[in-house]
Amino acid sequence: MEIILSPSILSADFSCLADDVQRLEKCGIKQIHLDIMDGHFVDNITFGVGVIKSLRPHTKTVFDAHLMVTNPDSLTAGLADAGVDSVTVHKEACIHLYHTLEMIQKKGMHSGVVLNPATGFKSLRYVAEDGLLEKVLVMSVEPGFGGQAYLPASTEKIKELAEWRAENGYKFDIQVDGGINLNNLQTVIQAGANDVVIGSSMFKNRQLEKNVHDFYHILEV
Numbered sequence: 001m002e003i004i005l006s007p008s009i010l011s012a013d014f015s016c017l018a019d020d021v022q023r024l025e026k027c028g029i030k031q032i033h034l035d036i037m038d039g040h041f042v043d044n045i046t047f048g049v050g051v052i053k054s055l056r057p058h059t060k061t062v063f064d065a066h067l068m069v070t071n072p073d074s075l076t077a078g079l080a081d082a083g084v085d086s087v088t089v090h091k092e093a094c095i096h097l098y099h100t101l102e103m104i105q106k107k108g109m110h111s112g113v114v115l116n117p118a119t120g121f122k123s124l125r126y127v128a129e130d131g132l133l134e135k136v137l138v139m140s141v142e143p144g145f146g147g148q149a150y151l152p153a154s155t156e157k158i159k160e161l162a163e164w165r166a167e168n169g170y171k172f173d174i175q176v177d178g179g180i181n182l183n184n185l186q187t188v189i190q191a192g193a194n195d196v197v198i199g200s201s202m203f204k205n206r207q208l209e210k211n212v213h214d215f216y217h218i219l220e221v
């Protein structure tokens with residue numbers, strides 16, 4: 001399976017967002033991870049539909065939105081209109097998960113579910129069976145901020161999720177998010193992740209080109 005590296009613009013310089021995304025795209029990055037936080041589901045507040053819409057004409061990269069908000073349903077139409085390609089919602093935030101994922105797909109976007117470190121995946125069976133689960137995002141830190149340390153138990157969770165997917169013949173992607181760096185990239189891929197979100201380590205020292213190159217080098221080894 002092809003490995004996708006998804007830089008999170010949470011660690012970008014917001015005063016030159018389009019430049020940062022274009023620099024990443026020139027280095028071969030195909031997908032950008034958009035962390036939307038509302039100050040309720042998590043303490044932090046980032047950006048919303050308006051910023052994404054402004055960024056859209058500046059890049060051809062896939063826009064992957066990670067909603068850390070208490071009411072994802074209220075954003076679905078706006079995200080589709082802003083040119084977002086895929087949306088993941090937190091299982092902990094969605095009372096009517098089935099309905100929320102259906103709404104995302106009806107707007108023409110790919111739908112996925114995010115699991116906090118203490119949340120299990122077995123109940124996702126009910127949305128997976130009906131084709132609503134195209135991605136599972138395993139949080140390897142508590143959501144809300146960049147620059148936190150990878151929680152080691154995440155590796156076992158990714159392995160178990162990959163086994164569960166194989167046993168049931170499901171097709172969803174496995175994305176991992178939080179504390180990924182040059183030292184643990186191989187660990188999460190070997191565990192079964194095929195889509196890796198990288199925030200602070202991708203923007204480290206503002207050396208975007210060097211950092212992308214260093215991560216790709218690890219994939220080639």
Ligand code: DX5
Nearest residue numbers: 008143144146147179199200
């Ligand atoms: C955290 C966000 C992440 C964040 C990752 O809540 O979901 O996408 O940007 O940043 P790092 O890679 O620094 O942990």
Ligand code: ZN
Nearest residue numbers: 035066177197
């Ligand atoms: Zn994220």
